[in-house]
Amino acid sequence: MQKEEHPLKKVCIICAKGTIEDVYAALVMSNGAVMEGIETKVFFTFFGLDAITKKHMNSLKTGTVGNPAMRMPGGLPFPTLLGTLPGVEAGVSSMMRSQMEKLDIPPVSEFLEMIEAGGGEIYACKLAMDMFKLEKSDLWDGVKDVLTVGQFYELCGGLQTQVIFT
């Protein structure tokens, strides 16, 4: 691979959804950046706040309706109606979690700790917190601050910086 002349120095990653796959997309991207020595700031907003809310962070779910990419084990299509049955969402979600565990992908709280240990910073969106009636005390202890959009953009400055919306 050719060496990039101006490698990334900073990434600002925004997570606005709370399903397992949306949250892990943001966490894998964030942890990967930290591991490359890239300055990393992660901003959780709207339903993404579940990922940094103590009560919900380790029991996220995968939606089992309206996802055409969802398949049965073996590859057959997963009928949307099946996804509406009680317990199916929980079953699918726990299967997702066990598959990830096999690849050494940690639970959400441990993943956040890993990102923090490498110098990554975790932020929560003030507007979404107000909307969901959340207090700072409801959030995971490692959350660095609750920010307005303007404050987050202030952190996103600098050359060789990218804002990524997962």
Next chain:
Amino acid sequence: MLQKVFAGTTVNVNEEGYMTDSSQWTKEIAKEIAREENIDLTEKHLAVCEFLRDKQAKGESITIRSVGNSGIIDIKGFYQLFPGAPMKKAAKIAGIPKPASCV
């Protein structure tokens, strides 16, 4: 094939400087690669390198989480030992290929 001399020994490396034959590795070579990465190699660094070499030899995937669970060092300490890009630097110094895992 590219070659490089470390501590008086010629070793095979790829274009990024990772050793391609981990059996050529010695602690003295590790020390010299570390110096190129601006790291003064300690016993702690070497313990991490040995751990990674062991995982590599067993064909297990190398993740930052496994280093954190190795009992040698926690993840924060790992970042301090190999500042910047810890997995890549540690793998390079340990004489194993660049880690192929995303986590």
